Amino acid sequence: MPNYQTPGVYVEEIESGSKPIEAGATNIVGFLGIAEKGPVNQAVLVTNWTQYTKLFGGLHAGGWLAHGVYQFFQNGGTKCYINNLAEAPKPKKADAPAKEGDKAAAKEGENPAANEPYEVKNPDNIAKLIIGKDEGVGKKSGLPLFDEIQDISIICAPGVTDPAAQDAILTHCERNRFRFAVLDSPETLEAGIDTMPMPRDSIMGAYYFPWVQMYDMVADQNIYAPPSGGVCGIYGRVDGTRGCHKAPANELFKTALGLKYNLTDAEQELLNPKGINCIRDFPGRGIRVWGARTISSNPEWRYVNVRRLFCMVEQALQNGTNWVVFEPNTRDLWKKITRNITAFLLNIWKSGALFGDSPEEAFYVRCDDELNPPESIDAGYVVIEIGLAPAKPAEFVVFRVSQKTLGDE
Numbered sequence: 001m002p003n004y005q006t007p008g009v010y011v012e013e014i015e016s017g018s019k020p021i022e023a024g025a026t027n028i029v030g031f032l033g034i035a036e037k038g039p040v041n042q043a044v045l046v047t048n049w050t051q052y053t054k055l056f057g058g059l060h061a062g063g064w065l066a067h068g069v070y071q072f073f074q075n076g077g078t079k080c081y082i083n084n085l086a087e088a089p090k091p092k093k094a095d096a097p098a099k100e101g102d103k104a105a106a107k108e109g110e111n112p113a114a115n116e117p118y119e120v121k122n123p124d125n126i127a128k129l130i131i132g133k134d135e136g137v138g139k140k141s142g143l144p145l146f147d148e149i150q151d152i153s154i155i156c157a158p159g160v161t162d163p164a165a166q167d168a169i170l171t172h173c174e175r176n177r178f179r180f181a182v183l184d185s186p187e188t189l190e191a192g193i194d195t196m197p198m199p200r201d202s203i204m205g206a207y208y209f210p211w212v213q214m215y216d217m218v219a220d221q222n223i224y225a226p227p228s229g230g231v232c233g234i235y236g237r238v239d240g241t242r243g244c245h246k247a248p249a250n251e252l253f254k255t256a257l258g259l260k261y262n263l264t265d266a267e268q269e270l271l272n273p274k275g276i277n278c279i280r281d282f283p284g285r286g287i288r289v290w291g292a293r294t295i296s297s298n299p300e301w302r303y304v305n306v307r308r309l310f311c312m313v314e315q316a317l318q319n320g321t322n323w324v325v326f327e328p329n330t331r332d333l334w335k336k337i338t339r340n341i342t343a344f345l346l347n348i349w350k351s352g353a354l355f356g357d358s359p360e361e362a363f364y365v366r367c368d369d370e371l372n373p374p375e376s377i378d379a380g381y382v383v384i385e386i387g388l389a390p391a392k393p394a395e396f397v398v399f400r401v402s403q404k405t406l407g408d409e
Helices: 049-056 065-074 100-107 126-131 143-148 163-176 228-241 265-274 304-320 331-350 374-378
Strands: 029-033 043-046 080-084 154-156 180-184 205-209 212-216 221-225 276-282 286-290 363-366 385-388
Touching (some): 065 080, 065 212, 065 228, 143 163, 154 163, 154 228, 163 180, 180 228, 304 385, 331 385
Parallel strands (some): 029 154, 180 205, 205 276
Antiparallel strands (some): 043 080
């Protein structure tokens, strides 16, 4: 309290003691790939497809980035950062003298490339471009460029199936802790469906199969495209309407006109336990994402929505409790921390993200003498323990039906 010396009336502003914790956005995607034009090795925020085409051009055969971003916005995505990995074009050599046959074709106005089949392909060195370099401030490329942007919660590289690139993306998400990777399977299977290659074990990624058929405006034809961009849009759509605690599955895949492979229940029985999320075509219900598993062997983190819910909660706690640092480490501080976190988790429970008929069943918050003994306080620590009971998806719905006789009650 200030030391007043002159008689009079003084007005003091005091803090209410309530410091609400807010959940951040969970649907902002960081896209990696090759664009037709535009800034290179810069994280550019894009909020709609028209804005993307103005900055980076449209669909083109030099990479799958534009196809993924198009599917993203068509499926409900709202915001994303684009990292164009295109390399500067190499100087062309002097053209060799044209042959007589080529001259004749040129005179007739023929284009030899027009007869070639339209094929979209990422460059062969895409893994190297994604891994990128970190040479200090202002000299980053690839994945390290996204380290500077805290808003990104999903990482996607459309059409990138190289194991080294996928491993780098998963490592990036694990290191940043609050990010989740959406990965593509190969377009074609070399052998049986049981031999499909898998990314390495990780709680921070999901894997989707097969590729989907979409309309390419530039080629004016239907092509098969990687599903990751559209899946990220579905993540955003579900987050906006239900929340990240809802599994992004049993959701309609817009822009999908068909599938590279139409799977049966028996075939999905082989893929689902491995963590391969299938996209399937159901008569009368359309093409839907029909899986919600991570690629982790840890049963605690089996489901995508559970992992993303904890990412959201942990990030909100980290950002919303910065005021605690350097405060006097007393029981009064412990009570304030407990009160603010309890209020935050109460809203999470009311949204349906936690299992339990009461807040006591759904979560707990502890910050007491047992967790904070004198030696811990002397070391400058304040320890808070939080337990959550996440609502897990009803993946297998079982109806038990039997005949009822007249004598049964």
